[in-house]
Amino acid sequence: MKTDDLIAMLATGVEPIDPHQAAKRLATALLAGGACAFVLMLLGYGIRPDLAQAAQAPMLWVKLGFAGVVAVSALVLTERLARPGMRLGRAWVGVALPWLALSVMGLAVVLNAQPDARLGLVLGRTWLSCALSISLIASPVFVGLLWALRGLAPTRLALAGASAGLLAAAVGALVYALHCPEVEAPFLAVWYVLGLLIPTSAGAVIGPQLLRW
Secondary structure, three states: OOHHHHHHHHHOOOOOOOOOHHHHHHHHHHHHHHHHHHHHHHHHOOOOOOHHHHOOOHHHHHHHHHHHHHHHHHHHHHHHHOOOOOOOOOOOHHHHHHHHHHHHHHHHHHHHOOHHHHHHHHHOOOOOOHHHHHHHHHHHHHHHHHHHHHOOOOOOHHHHHHHHHHHHHHHHHHHHOOOOOOOOHHHHHHHHHHHHHHHHHHHHHHHHHHOOO
């Protein structure tokens, strides 16, 4: 077979790739997973009855802002990791800075509190369940994102899995915040961050197995 004939045969039936395929799959996963996460929160936890009153306090918005910025940054990372050869750039800064800001805020609150009140600021009322609840609520989003990545072309599988886990956890934290009564910065800096780390770690572990081509 001549070279020209081989090239012509290989080119037969080739269709252009949708440049927005990654964004579409991730959006589908987020919409479907986020809806399931919201229903899971409603059925298993319920929206806090004083949410309208709590919304007048700045710390609720700090909590939502923290999870929201992490979610947006993790989405950028996941979208880039879904395609081979994409540079991550500085998207990781959007993950690190909110964590750093929340940690500094929490440390300042602890240092300025009375010694006998410090442990209560860190533990709050729901420390036993907070991180696991965020992880549980994030699970539908996590499953959806893994489905989305399996249909794309990630090459850094552990990083892609970890990024998907972080994105799912951040969405889970946003949804869980509608129920969670905790607003103290020391609590958020420990238990909300742990709630993000659990799915992130799980994604890093299972990513190489589930996302392999």
